[in-house]
Amino acid sequence: MPDITITLTDTQLKGLEYCALSPQDWAENAVTERARIANDEIVQMYTNRALDEGVQIPATRELIVADAFTRGWAKTAAQVQAEAEALEAN
Amino acid sequence: MAGYVGTKAVLLSTTAANVGGDADIGGALDVGGAFTSQGIDDNATSTAMTLDASGNVGIGVVPSAWNSAFDAVQVGRSTALWSQNNYDKMWLTTNTYLDTAGNFKYINSAPVTTYNQTDGTHQWSYAASGTAGNTATLTEAMRIDAAGRVTKPNQPSFRAYRATAGNVTYGSGNIISASMTSTNYNVGGHYNTSNGRFTAPIAGRYLFWCALYNNSVVSGRRIRADINGGVGVWGQNQSHSYSDWTTSGIADLSAGDYVHMVSAYSDTVVFHDVNHSLWGGYLIG
Numbered sequence: 001m002p003d004i005t006i007t008l009t010d011t012q013l014k015g016l017e018y019c020a021l022s023p024q025d026w027a028e029n030a031v032t033e034r035a036r037i038a039n040d041e042i043v044q045m046y047t048n049r050a051l052d053e054g055v056q057i058p059a060t061r062e063l064i065v066a067d068a069f070t071r072g073w074a075k076t077a078a079q080v081q082a083e084a085e086a087l088e089a090n
Numbered sequence: 091m092a093g094y095v096g097t098k099a100v101l102l103s104t105t106a107a108n109v110g111g112d113a114d115i116g117g118a119l120d121v122g123g124a125f126t127s128q129g130i131d132d133n134a135t136s137t138a139m140t141l142d143a144s145g146n147v148g149i150g151v152v153p154s155a156w157n158s159a160f161d162a163v164q165v166g167r168s169t170a171l172w173s174q175n176n177y178d179k180m181w182l183t184t185n186t187y188l189d190t191a192g193n194f195k196y197i198n199s200a201p202v203t204t205y206n207q208t209d210g211t212h213q214w215s216y217a218a219s220g221t222a223g224n225t226a227t228l229t230e231a232m233r234i235d236a237a238g239r240v241t242k243p244n245q246p247s248f249r250a251y252r253a254t255a256g257n258v259t260y261g262s263g264n265i266i267s268a269s270m271t272s273t274n275y276n277v278g279g280h281y282n283t284s285n286g287r288f289t290a291p292i293a294g295r296y297l298f299w300c301a302l303y304n305n306s307v308v309s310g311r312r313i314r315a316d317i318n319g320g321v322g323v324w325g326q327n328q329s330h331s332y333s334d335w336t337t338s339g340i341a342d343l344s345a346g347d348y349v350h351m352v353s354a355y356s357d358t359v360v361f362h363d364v365n366h367s368l369w370g371g372y373l374i375g
Binding site for chain 2: 019020021022025026029030033034036037040080083084
């Protein structure tokens with residue numbers, strides 16, 4: 001599984017310690033919750049489109065998310081931005 | 091050209107004609123050559139304004155292929171003011187037009203926002219960024235109906251409970267809300283039914299509340315709602331045995347801050363079910 005490493009200054013850490021009992025827990029929660037919400041959106045989008053197009057829906061949420069990217073139904077934010085910039089350039 | 095100059099009918103058949111004063115043209119005007127004026131000029135190096143055959147106007151842009159039931163003034167890159175031609179309905183939109191099939195289409199690869207008025211109702215909607223030319227699916231963000239009532243169907247909110255009825259005993263610091271894995275509603279999905287945490291999607295002022303049945307034998311049991319594991323929303327709420335913890339609090343949260351409900355002492359017994367023990371939250375603004 002991929003790791004995301006964040007380096008904080010001592011002052012930034014103090015700020016997080018001021019507002020959260022555990023900075024590590026806060027950071028993990030913020031990141032994993034945002035990912036969960038995004039994956040919920042992907043699963044919803046994939047399910048609707050699969051039903052419309054007669055595509056068999058994979059058995060797990062992990063497989064749905066993976067297949068959504070494989071099919072190009074879901075794109076990374078970087079892909080979306082690059083495509084928009086390419087269209088703008090035309 | 092047949093017409094009138096002043097009050098006098100004239101026939102201009104020469105290769106050039108200059109009219110120094112006002113001209114009222116009672117008949118048809120056919121311009122075979124260049125047409126110039128101080129206001130509208132077809133000699134400009136680029137088209138400033140287009141009035142298409144459907145009666146739609148584009149200022150700085152060629153109008154999109156609008157649905158024929160609507161008349162539109164489209165301005166610049168993506169803004170449009172349009173109305174239904176047989177109904178009292180108007181729209182002010184960015185980055186979308188209504189096509190001949192009645193679908194909202196993206197003009198550019200960007201998000202869509204719309205505002206419309208119909209039958210005394212004001213409605214704001216949006217669509218996430220999509221590809222130019224594709225159909226945009228609008229989601230209603232806010233409405234003021236004809237009676238002045240405001241609704242915001244996507245405002246983050248939740249109400250959670252434990253579906254399995256029965257007592258649960260919590261120790262000091264145990265997360266009560268972790269037991270509450272069902273929701274009556276969970277708009278935006280920001281309440282995580284796996285761990286009982288609500289995580290703020292955006293910075294703002296949030297209201298939290300609870301109504302829990304205190305089935306503790308021991309008196310003086312207290313509950314808290316903690317922000318990021320430490321700072322209380324409503325301090326510590328205490329109730330007598332066999333009564334309710336009912337409390338609420340307002341907290342300013344930053345995006346990513348989370349709130350869950352905690353037992354302050356040991357031997358805290360909550361009788362859970364959908365009718366006895368609930369908690370929830372709502373983004374005030």
